[in-house]
Amino acid sequence: MAMSGAALRHFIRQALATIADPPILRRADRPVAPGIVALVETRARTLQEMLFVLDPAPLLSVARTDLDLTTMVLTDNGFDPVTGTRLYLAASEIAGLCGTIHAGLGEVALAEGYYLGAIRAAASAGAVQQALTALANLALDHSDAGDPGEALTLLEAARVLAPYPTREMAAVLHTRAAHSHARLNDITASTHAMDQAASALEQPSTQESNQLGNVDEEWLSRHMGNIWLELGQPKRALEHFASSLTGLSSGHSTQPPLLSARSLLSAVDAYLALGEIDAAAHSTHQAVTLFHRMPPGLTRQYRQRLHPHRAVPAVLEVLERLVEAI
Template sequence: MKMAIARLHCISPEAVQQYGWPHFLTLRGNAVLGAPWTAKGSLDALGSLRWTAAPATRHPNVTGQILAGFLHQATTAVAAAPLPVAGRTESADADLIEARASDVAAFWLTGDPLTAYQFARAELDLITTLLGEPRGHPAWSRLLLAAAHHADLCAVITGILGDYAAAERYSMLAVRTAASAGSVPHTAFTMAELAAGHARGKDPRDAFVVNAATRSVIPRPAPRLSAVLSANEAQAQARLGNTNATLRALDSAAGALTAGTGDGPLWCVVDEQWLSHSRGEAMYALGLHSKALEHFDHLLKDAPSPPFTTQPPLYTALALQLATRVQLQLGEIDAAVHTARRTAALFHRMPSGLAQRERRMFEPHRRVPSVREFLEFHAEATGV
């Protein structure tokens, strides 16, 4: 019976054996997980994003044994990939794709995140078309790495905006394409982003599994990546209620930053401000709300507005919304309204995911005059 169901959903017998019933059904309709780790499998995984939509969820869906199996396949793939040859394959297509990837990355640091997402999404479609040429593409690995770059950015944006199902699929696609291209640095950095999503998921222990896979790929990570891995651990430990382990992990992240910034395709600026936001989020998860607010102080000062920040707008908005939540829980209603206005000032039009989250936070306080006034302004400014 199990095999018949597997055949119906185009799931291999090997996957049935590896994952068992009913876990192998997670692969159903999910080429990112289920397609073989071959050139055609990579193309199928990329192509599936064009047609497959999943309901938005509050947490990652792929956990436990399925997640561990995916990570094993990724680490095996990157280890088995041939070493890069000297120089690179000449390709006008790849030159143009890589130049545009750099442009999107630069735009992301200061521009509208939804515009960055639309550009990245369009580039993924174009890369899929180029890789699908009947004779393949001479710059296959370069295009796969560009796909990993854009998929990783799409994962960050959709995750912050609250569509965790999309973020998870983009993040796993980024890991898959980076590993299939044989790039150790890109595989490690995309795994770090995947771990960040799981650290905030329904089972934070999954983040430890992803972190371990990342360190198996790159045992001596550069300082910036090392800081991110430690911060992932801190967020997971905080959600598990382990205060001492959280503080140790945050100290490790701080120690890594003192060793230098390092290089790598991360979408946040890993610096003291980033670390302060990480500390604030962890303190909040531990229930230490007043302590959490201290770590967002640099965003809450009266001038300038919007605040000076080293982070991309969407990361700054995420930190400000957490500060707003803390202020509301501490009964500092007018201060929360002030902070929410600073969040709105970051965007010409606030993305709907952020706008909906903000409205949900303030609705219980609608009877307060300043809140009622803000919600009217908010509806007009965002359409939510």
């Protein structure tokens, strides 16, 4: 990762200090038109919704362009404090989406830069919930990159920022912690964090959390599958994947296709660990059908998993489909 150790800790301290005492976002020159601000906010919301219906690669291209546009509006125009806050929030949302797509494609180093930008923008706006989301995603990014200790440092900062998060955010933070502990091979801490995540989602909802609308039982089952896989228990992981992917088979999934494809990739890992090659090929078929054209990053990862088993007819068939999807 580009930022770790002392640099990461310094960044966290700065972000927490900025959120606690956000700057007055005011520029006097060339006030931005109200219609432009509303357009930027609408685009930010629409991009989040498009993750559920568009292939991630073209969506990422659009989101990057919109982030550049929003940054230009902030740089080249004046604004009062309310307008400045609105623009920084939109920038944080779009940057966070870019990070989510890169992470979903397995590009954690690229995701990191966008998550850092999302945290900076949220901090400038004094937006606690937006900063929490980006911190939690950056923590998972570090854990996936082999830095679980750094991930736990980020999660500690998130708890300082919000001692009493919404139930959805509490579930996210506990799940991220469980993943990091699994990477550290601490099964006791990991299972305890998973229990805490499940308990959090069982609580009545007291606050609206628009950013985390897809954090539900399906979301939790998929992440628990990933965590059990990290703990070296593929059979138990598949129990969670089977439960969470039921909605995908029935066409009633609450998760974006990109996240479903990542879960299916983990299911492939679990099947291969158990020697169930045909089942791994079937899960890959499911992933291919999620997209008009599977993103190259995902295609590469599926091919890497299956290539050693290309002598199996079912695997050879799906590998040919993956070639066509590039």
